[in-house]
Amino acid sequence: MGQCADMKTIHLTNNGDPVISCSDCKACCCRLEVMLMGDDESVPAELTIQDQWGGWVMHRLDDGWCAALDRHTMRCTIYQQRPIICRDYQAGESDCLDQRAKFAITATG
Ligand code: SF4
Ligand code: SF4
Incomplete structure (x- = not known):
């Protein structure tokens, strides 16, 4: 994920649709939800929370966004230490496109 609002890289979709950035x-x-893996120990503990099954995840605040997200810039404040799941999430891939579409629907009601 990550998602990263901090990645300024521009990506093309596989079918040549408009650039996703x-x-x-x-x-x-x-x-x-961002689950933390064994190698994610550099993620600041105060930004994490235990889920109902005892696993550790990034804490999400009442507005729904990750606690590590800067609400003004919409960028990750722990970009260099972000979780593995966030590192693996690629802009322009199907999950990213799905999330963008779902958010657009939610935002427009
Ligand atoms: S740690 Fe949070 S703000 Fe940073 S990329 Fe992952 S989900 Fe986004
Ligand atoms: S949904 Fe896609 S374009 Fe948006 S921040 Fe995440 S990876 Fe980047």
């Missing part, structure tokens, strides 16, 4: 996205994917 995190820079013009409302960080839609930073509303998803």
Whole structure:
């Protein structure tokens, strides 16, 4: 994920649809649950929370977005330490496109 609203990289979709860029996205994917893996120990503990099954996840605030997201810039504040799931999430891939579409529907009611 990550999603990263901090990645200014511009990506093309596989079928040549319009360019997908995190820079013009409302960080839609930073509303998803982000599970922490064993190698994620550099993520600040105060931004994490234990889920109902005892696993650790990124804490999401009442507005639905990850606690690590800067609400003004919509960028990740722990970009260099972001979780593995966030590192693996690729802009322009199907999950990203799905999240952008779902967020657009939600935002327009
Ligand atoms: S850690 Fe950063 S990239 Fe990952 S969901 Fe939170 S704000 Fe987004
Ligand atoms: S949903 Fe896609 S374009 Fe938007 S921030 Fe996440 S990876 Fe970037």
